[in-house]
Amino acid sequence: MKRKKLFLYCVILLMTITVHIPKTNCDDNVNGEWLFNYSMEELMNLTVKTGNLTGLSLSKTPISVTTITSEDIAVTPVRNIYDLIEVYVPGAIYLNHYDSPHLGVRGIIVDRNYKYLLLVNGRNMNLKAHNGATSELELWDLDDIEKIEIIRGPGSVTYGPGAVAGIINITTKNSSSETGIKIKSNYCYPYKSEGISAGISHEINNNYLFVYGSIQKTNGYSNPKVYAPQGYNRFNYMGFDSTIDLKPIDYFYDYNGLPQLKFNVDYSFSDTWNLTLRYTRQGAALNPNFGKPRPQVGSDSLGGILLGDPFNLIQNQDQHITLTMKNESSFENLFDLSSMINLSSEDYIRRTEWFQIFPKSIVKSMDTMLMFQDINGLWTHNYDFSESSILGHFIFNKNFSNKFKMAIGTEMSLNHWGPGWGKDRRNLRLGDNGDIISGTDSYVYGSKISVTGVPEGEGYFVGDGWSTFSYSFLFELMWEPVTDLSFLLSARSDKDSYSQLLFSPRASLIYQIEENNILKLVIQKSQRMNTAGQLLIQHMTGKQTDPETLTGLELIYSGLVSENLMINSSFFYNKLEVISWYNIGRTTRPTGDLSLFGLELEGKFQSDKLEIALNQSYVKQLNWKLADSVYFSGISYSDYQLELNNMFFNSSGNDLSNWSNFVTKFIINYKLFDENLILHLDSRIFWNFEGEKEGMKSFENAMDPANQDYKLMQEILNTVRATDMYGTDFRVNISIGYIIYDHFKITASAMNLLGYGGNKRYFYDSGIRKDVNYIRHGFIEEPLTLALKLDIIY
Amino acid sequence: MGKRFLYSFYLLILIFSYNIHAGELADEYELKAAFLERFARFIEWQPESWSEDNKDFFEIVILGDNPFGKKLDKLYSTQKIKNMTVKIRYTKSIDEIGNCQILFICPSMSDRINQIIKKVSKKNILTIGQTKGFCEKGVHINFYISSSKLKFQINDKAARNSNLQISYLLLQNATIINSVGGENE
Numbered sequence: 021m022k023r024k025k026l027f028l029y030c031v032i033l034l035m036t037i038t039v040h041i042p043k044t045n046c047d048d049n050v051n052g053e054w055l056f057n058y059s060m061e062e063l064m065n066l067t068v069k070t071g072n073l074t075g076l077s078l079s080k081t082p083i084s085v086t087t088i089t090s091e092d093i094a095v096t097p098v099r100n101i102y103d104l105i106e107v108y109v110p111g112a113i114y115l116n117h118y119d120s121p122h123l124g125v126r127g128i129i130v131d132r133n134y135k136y137l138l139l140v141n142g143r144n145m146n147l148k149a150h151n152g153a154t155s156e157l158e159l160w161d162l163d164d165i166e167k168i169e170i171i172r173g174p175g176s177v178t179y180g181p182g183a184v185a186g187i188i189n190i191t192t193k194n195s196s197s198e199t200g201i202k203i204k205s206n207y208c209y210p211y212k213s214e215g216i217s218a219g220i221s222h223e224i225n226n227n228y229l230f231v232y233g234s235i236q237k238t239n240g241y242s243n244p245k246v247y248a249p250q251g252y253n254r255f256n257y258m259g260f261d262s263t264i265d266l267k268p269i270d271y272f273y274d275y276n277g278l279p280q281l282k283f284n285v286d287y288s289f290s291d292t293w294n295l296t297l298r299y300t301r302q303g304a305a306l307n308p309n310f311g312k313p314r315p316q317v318g319s320d321s322l323g324g325i326l327l328g329d330p331f332n333l334i335q336n337q338d339q340h341i342t343l344t345m346k347n348e349s350s351f352e353n354l355f356d357l358s359s360m361i362n363l364s365s366e367d368y369i370r371r372t373e374w375f376q377i378f379p380k381s382i383v384k385s386m387d388t389m390l391m392f393q394d395i396n397g398l399w400t401h402n403y404d405f406s407e408s409s410i411l412g413h414f415i416f417n418k419n420f421s422n423k424f425k426m427a428i429g430t431e432m433s434l435n436h437w438g439p440g441w442g443k444d445r446r447n448l449r450l451g452d453n454g455d456i457i458s459g460t461d462s463y464v465y466g467s468k469i470s471v472t473g474v475p476e477g478e479g480y481f482v483g484d485g486w487s488t489f490s491y492s493f494l495f496e497l498m499w500e501p502v503t504d505l506s507f508l509l510s511a512r513s514d515k516d517s518y519s520q521l522l523f524s525p526r527a528s529l530i531y532q533i534e535e536n537n538i539l540k541l542v543i544q545k546s547q548r549m550n551t552a553g554q555l556l557i558q559h560m561t562g563k564q565t566d567p568e569t570l571t572g573l574e575l576i577y578s579g580l581v582s583e584n585l586m587i588n589s590s591f592f593y594n595k596l597e598v599i600s601w602y603n604i605g606r607t608t609r610p611t612g613d614l615s616l617f618g619l620e621l622e623g624k625f626q627s628d629k630l631e632i633a634l635n636q637s638y639v640k641q642l643n644w645k646l647a648d649s650v651y652f653s654g655i656s657y658s659d660y661q662l663e664l665n666n667m668f669f670n671s672s673g674n675d676l677s678n679w680s681n682f683v684t685k686f687i688i689n690y691k692l693f694d695e696n697l698i699l700h701l702d703s704r705i706f707w708n709f710e711g712e713k714e715g716m717k718s719f720e721n722a723m724d725p726a727n728q729d730y731k732l733m734q735e736i737l738n739t740v741r742a743t744d745m746y747g748t749d750f751r752v753n754i755s756i757g758y759i760i761y762d763h764f765k766i767t768a769s770a771m772n773l774l775g776y777g778g779n780k781r782y783f784y785d786s787g788i789r790k791d792v793n794y795i796r797h798g799f800i801e802e803p804l805t806l807a808l809k810l811d812i813i814y
Numbered sequence: 815m816g817k818r819f820l821y822s823f824y825l826l827i828l829i830f831s832y833n834i835h836a837g838e839l840a841d842e843y844e845l846k847a848a849f850l851e852r853f854a855r856f857i858e859w860q861p862e863s864w865s866e867d868n869k870d871f872f873e874i875v876i877l878g879d880n881p882f883g884k885k886l887d888k889l890y891s892t893q894k895i896k897n898m899t900v901k902i903r904y905t906k907s908i909d910e911i912g913n914c915q916i917l918f919i920c921p922s923m924s925d926r927i928n929q930i931i932k933k934v935s936k937k938n939i940l941t942i943g944q945t946k947g948f949c950e951k952g953v954h955i956n957f958y959i960s961s962s963k964l965k966f967q968i969n970d971k972a973a974r975n976s977n978l979q980i981s982y983l984l985l986q987n988a989t990i991i992n993s994v995g996g997e998n999e
Contacts, residue, residue: 052844052885056893060852060987066840068964199947292929348926350908419907535883583841 082508082528082542083175084576084590084620086110088168090193095689095700097753097769097807099211099272101157101168101188107702107753109170110620111637111683116307116800117784119151119370120158120336125172126592127616127639128185129678130600131654131784133157135548135568137175137183140190141296142413143344143362144180149407149437149450149552153188155340155366158302161234161282163204163217166191172620173592174546174570177526180431180492181514181549184570184596192298194286195221195228201814206236208807211272213238217282227289236280238304240273240332241803246308247743248783248798255736258311266311267330271800275303275337275369276395294346303337303369308800309783310334310373315393323380333395336370336403339441360413367441370403371395376470383469392470398447398463399472405450405485407552409435415494423501429494435516437552438485445484451553452601455479480560488517488552504532514547518555522547522567536580546570550608554601563607568599588622598655610647614655616676617642631689641676641711654678654786657715662788665729669722673714677785680706680749696759700769701752706777709746712785715796716740745797749777763813771805779803843882845964846944846957847889850874850916853940853955854895856984860977863938865913872898875911877930878920880904881944908933919943919953927951938977949991954978956991967991 055063086109098104102114102121114121115129122129123136134152138145147154171179171187179187198221205216217234246258246268258268274280281301288294312330320326342364349357376392376399383389392399415429439448445458455474457465459481467473492514500506511525526544533539548568550558558564574592581587598611618639625632644656651661656677662669675681684705691698716737723733755769772779780799788796854872872895876882890900895915903914908930911917917939919930924945931952934941942955949956949967954976956967968988973980 052841052848052889053893055840055844055848056851056889058848060984063840063845063848063852064963064965064987066845066964068840068842068845068959288928292926348929350929356907419910 080506080530080532080538080540082526082530082540082576084172084574084588084592086170086172088170090166093162093165093168094767095698095755095757096702097700097755097771097805098162099160099208099213099771099805101159101162101190104162104168105170105188106704107685107687108633109172110622110635110685111172111618111639112170113680113683113706115678115782115784116309118307118309118334118373120154121306122784123153123186123188124679125170125186126594126618127641127676127679128594128596129784130598131786134551135185137179137187138190139179139187140298140342141192141344142189142346142360143342143364143411145340145342145364147338147366147368147407148435148549149405150368150403152551154368155300155302155338156190157188158304158306158338159280159282159300160206160208160213160236160238161215161217161280163202163234164193164219164232164282164284166193172590173574173594174524174544174572177510177512177524177544177546178494178496180512181522181524181547181567184546184548184568192284192286192296193219193230193232194294194296195223195230195288198230203812204809206807206809208238208805210241210803211238211805212240213272215280227287229288230284230286232282232284232286234280234282238272238274238280239277240270240305242270244268244271244308244803245801246311246798247745247800248309248311250311255739258308265314268311268800269305269308269332269334270312271305271308273305273332273335275305275335278303278337280304292348294344296344296346297342298344299339299341301337301339303335305332305335307334307373307783309798313373313375315375316377316389318386319380325377325379327377331375331395333371333375333400334373336368339367341365354418356417358415358417360411362409362411362413364411365406365408365441367406368403369401369440372400372402372472375400376472378469388469392472398449399470401449402454402472403450404440404443405437405448406440407435407437409433423499425498427494427496431490431492431494433490434487435490435552436485436487437482437556448482448485451480451557452551453603453606456482456553456556458483480557482556486556488555490514490516506530514549516549516552516555518552518559519549520564520567522549538576538578540574540576540578542572542574542576544572546572548599550599554608557606558608561606565599565608566597566610568597570594570596584625584627586624586626588620590620591617592620593617598653600653609650611650611653612644612646612655612659614644615642616640629691629695631687633685633687635685637683637685638681639676639679640681641674643674644676652787654784656711657718657787658711660715660718660787664722665727667722667724667727667729669718672718672721673711675711675714677711677715677787678709678782679711680709681711682707698755698757700755700757702754703750703752705751706749708748709782712746712782712797715785715787716746740797743799744777745780745799746782747777749780750774751776751779765809765811765813767807767809767811769807769809771807772802773804775804840964841885842959842964843885844889847882847886849957849964849966850918850942851893851895853942853984854916856981857940857973858979858981859915859940860938863913863915868901868913870898871901872896872916873901873903873914874916874918875914876902876904876918876920877908877911877923878906879922881920911939914939916940916942919945919948921945924948927953935972935976940973940976940978954980955988965989 088108105112113124132151136153138153145155146152169189175183175187202219207214215236219232221230248258249255250264250266283299285297313333314327314330316325317328318326344362347359411433413431417427419425439445446461446463448458450456457479464473466476494512496510498508508528514522524546528542531539572594576590578588596614599608600611602609620637622635644658646659657672658674660671686703688701752773753771757767759765779802781802783798785796886902941953943953944957949969952972954973966988969991
C-alpha cells in the first residue's frame with residue numbers, strides 16, 4: 021500500500037515536471053523588439069509584468085534553501101526564529117526539551133541542536149562545548165534581521181562541521197540596507213511580553229554606520245495546559261490534579277526575570293571594510309515538562325520540610341558577544357579575497373529541573389541547604405561556562421574564465437573554555453555528566469550529600485579552563501564544459517587539537533534545461549565534530565572515536581512555470597551513522613544506522629498584490645538499526661528492546677520518532693491600497709506522528725495482565741489516547757498591517773487561531789523515561805496569542 | 815485526508831500553470847533592455863570612451879548574476895545603439911569591467927557597490943542599477959517599479975563627475991538624486 025502511494029507521488033512529480041517544461045520554453049521567447057519603436061513616455065507608461073521582479077528567481081547553488089526575508093518577518097506572527105522556521109521551511113518542526121527547543125528538518129531531530137549550524141553574517145555561532153545552535157534562536161525581537169536562509173540537509177562542505185542536518189544562516193541589517201531612523205514597539209498576550217527597538221543609519225564622509233538595539237521583557241504565560249508525567253504513577257494535565265503539588269511553568273518567562281537584549285553596531289568604511297559588534301542575551305522557560313518546583317526554605321520544629329513558592333527553575337541563559345572585521349578585495353586580474361577576523365565570547369548557563377530537598381536529619385545546617393538550592397549557584401547549574409575564540413577566515417576566488425572558476429579557503433580558530441563571565445574558576449562546570457570542573461576546589465566537588473555534585477575521586481579537572489586550536493581547509497571548483505551544464509566539486513576538511521580529521525566532500529551537477537528550468541544532482545558526505553566537552557574527556561582518557569557521518573543524495577528541480585509561478589521539488593536520500601554520548605563509558609559511541617528518504621514540493625505564486633506559497637513534505641524512514649549493545653534511542657521505535665519492571669518493550673513499525681511523516685504548510689500575503697495594507701495568513705498541518713504512535717503500540721504490546729503495573733499502564737494508555745496525542749495538528753496564524761502617512765505602521769496579529777488538534781507542542785521523546793515512570797510523552801497546548809506592533813519610520 | 819490535500823496542491827499548481835497568461839504587458843527585462851537604448855539617445859559620451867579595440871561597437875557590460883537571461887543578446891542581435899553594433903559582455907569580476915559605455919550593476923553586487931563606484935566613477939562609463947539605494951551611492955541611473963510602471967532615478971552630479979552629459983529631456987522623466995541623502999523630484 022505504502023509503495024503504491026510512493027509510486028503515485030513519483031508519477032505526479034514527473035507529470036508536473038513534464039507538463040511545465042514546454043510551457044517555460046514558450047516563456048523563453050524574446051519578442052520585445054516592438055519596444056524599440058516606442059517613445060520614452062510610452063515606455064514609461066507600459067505595465068510591467070511582475071514575477072522575477074518581485075523575487076522569483078532560480079538558484080544554481082546545489083542546495084535546497086528556504087529564504088525568509090525581513091518583509092516575511094514583519095508580517096508573520098511568531099515568537100522567535102524557531103516559530104519562523106516552522107512556518108516557512110518545508111517539513112520543519114521543533115519540539116521542547118530539557119536544554120532548549122530542538123529543531124527538526126528532513127527527519128533529523130535529536131536531543132541537542134548540534135546537528136544544525138547557526139551562522140550570523142557568515143560567522144559560525146554554534147556553542148561548540150555542548151548544544152550546537154543556541155544563541156539568537158530564542159530571541160523575540162527579529163527586527164534587525166535582513167534575511168534568514170535555512171539550508172535543508174547537509175552543508176558541512178561549505179559552512180563547517182556541525183551542519184549535517186541543516187544550516188540557519190542569518191544576515192543582519194546593515195548600513196547599506198537601512199536608511200533613517202526606525203523605532204518599534206510590541207506587546208504580546210498572554211505571554212505578557214513587551215519590547216522596544218530602535219535602529220538608526222547614518223553616513224559619515226562616505227562611511228556608513230548602522231546602530232540597533234532592543235529590549236524585550238516577558239513575564240510568561242501562566243498556568244498553561246501541560247500534559248506531563250509527574251511521578252511514577254502520576255500523569256495528567258499539570259496543576260489540574262489537586263493531589264499533586266506541582267504547577268506548570270510560566271511558559272516563555274525570562275531567565276530570572278531578566279529581559280532579552282540585543283545590540284548591534286555595523287560600520288562600513290573605506291569601500292571594502294566592514295566592522296560589526298553584536299551582543300545578544302536570551303533565556304526563557306521553554307521546557308514545561310518539569311513544572312515549577314518549590315524550594316525548601318527551612319524546617320519546622322519537628323524537623324519537617326518547609327517549602328517556598330513555586331519557581332521557574334529549569335531554564336537556560338545564553339549571552340553572546342562578537343566583534344567581526346570583514347574585507348572584500350580584488351587583486352588586479354589575479355584573484356578576489358574575502359577575509360574575516362572575529363573575536364567571540366559566549367556565556368552559557370543551564371539550570372537543573374528540581375530543587376534538592378533534605379530533612380533536617382540529613383542536612384542540619386540551613387546555610388548548606390540554601391547553598392544546594394541557590395538558583396545562581398553551581399549546585400543548581402548543570403552547565404556554567406564561557407566559550408571564547410579568535411577566528412580567521414580567508415577565501416580566495418579565481419575566475420580563470422567564465423567556464424572555469426575556483427575558490428580555496430582556510431579557517432583557523434583558537435578556542436578557550438573557562439568559567440562564566442565575571443566568575444572564578446570554582447564556578448566552572450560543563451560536560452555531558454556535569455563533571456568537567458576546575459578541580460578539587462570546585463564548589464560542587466566531593467559532597468557526599470547532594471546528588472548534583474561531583475563525587476570525590478571523580479570529575480575531569482581543567483583548572484581555569486582549556487584551549488584548543490581548530491583549522492579547516494575549503495576547496496571548490498566550478499567547470500562548465502558546455503553551455504547550461506556545470507559541475508561543482510567541493511570539499512572541506514576540519515581538525516581540532518582533540519579531534520580526528522573530518523572530511524566533507526560534495527559533487528554536484530547542475531543542468532539548466534531551459535532558461536527557466538534547472539535540475540541539480542548532489543551527492544555528498546557531511547561530518548559532525550563531537551562537542552568540545554566530549555573531545556576533552558576523550559582526550560583526557562585516551563579515547564578517540566569516529567565523527568558522526570551523513571551520506572546524502574539529492575535531486576532538485578526548480579522551474580519558473582510562468583512569470584508568476586515558481587515550483588521547486590526535491591527528492592533526497594540520507595544515510596546517517598548516528599553517534600551519541602555513552603554515560604557509563606564516558607565516550608561517544610555509535611547509536612545506530614538510519615536511512616531515510618523524502619520528497620519536498622513547493623509552489624509559489626507571486627503577483628503585484630498577491631503571494632501564495634504552498635509546500636508539502638514527506639519523509640519516510642527506510643531502516644533503523646541499533647548498534648551493538650544499544651537497546652533504545654529517540655530515533656525510532658522500529659528497533660527497540662527494553663526490559664522494564666519485568667515487561668518487554670519491543671520494536672514496532674518503521675517510522676521516525678518525534679516526526680510527522682507528512683507536513684503541509686501554506687502562506688498567503690495580500691497587499692491593498694497601494695501596498696499600505698498587508699494581510700497575512702499562514703497555516704501548518706502535521707498529519708499524525710506515525711513513529712510515536714508506533715511507540716505507543718510497543719507500549720501496548722508489552723502490557724502483561726499478570727504484571728502488577730498492568731492497571732496503571734492501562735490507565736496511562738487510556739489517558740494518552742483521550743488527549744489525541746500525536747494526532748493531526750492544524751494551526752492558523754493571521755496578521756494585518758497598515759501603514760499610515762508613510763511614517764507609522766501598525767500590525768495586529770493572532771497565533772493559533774483555529775487550533776485543531778490543540779496546538780500541541782510536544783516534548784522531545786528520547787525513547788525512555790524509566791527513571792520517572794512509563795510515560796515518555798508530554799506536550800503543552802499553546803494558547804491563542806494576540807500581538808500588536810507599532811513602527812515609527814523616518 | 816493527507817492524500818486528498820496533496821492532490822489538491824498539485825491540482826492548484828497545474829491550474830495556475832495553464833491559466834496564467836502574460837497578456838499585452840511588457841516583460842520587465844525586455845523593457846529594461848529597451849530603456850538602455852533609449853537612455854543612450856539622451857546621453858553624450860566623450861570620444862575617448864571608445865578605445866581602438868572597440869571603436870566600432872557600443873559595449874554593455876553586465877556585472878554580477880545576470881537577470882536578463884538571453885534577452886539582451888537576442889534583442890541587440892540586430893538593434894543598434896547610436897548607430898553602432900551592440901556588444902554585450904557578462905562578468906562577475908570587478909577587475910573585468912574594462913572599457914565599455916554602459917555598466918549594468920546587478921543586485922548580486924550590492925555588497926560591493928562602494929568598491930565598484932570607486933573603480934568606475936572617474937571613467938566615462940554610464941552606470942545603471944536596479945537596487946534601492948544605488949543612486950545615492952553614486953550609480954548614475956537606477957530603475958525602480960512604482961504602481962507596476964518602470965521608473966528611474968538619475969544621479970546627475972555623479973554623471974557629470976564621470977564626464978557624461980545627460981539631456982534635460984531625460985532628466986525631466988526621472989527622479990533626480992543630487993547627492994547622498996538629498997532627493998528632489
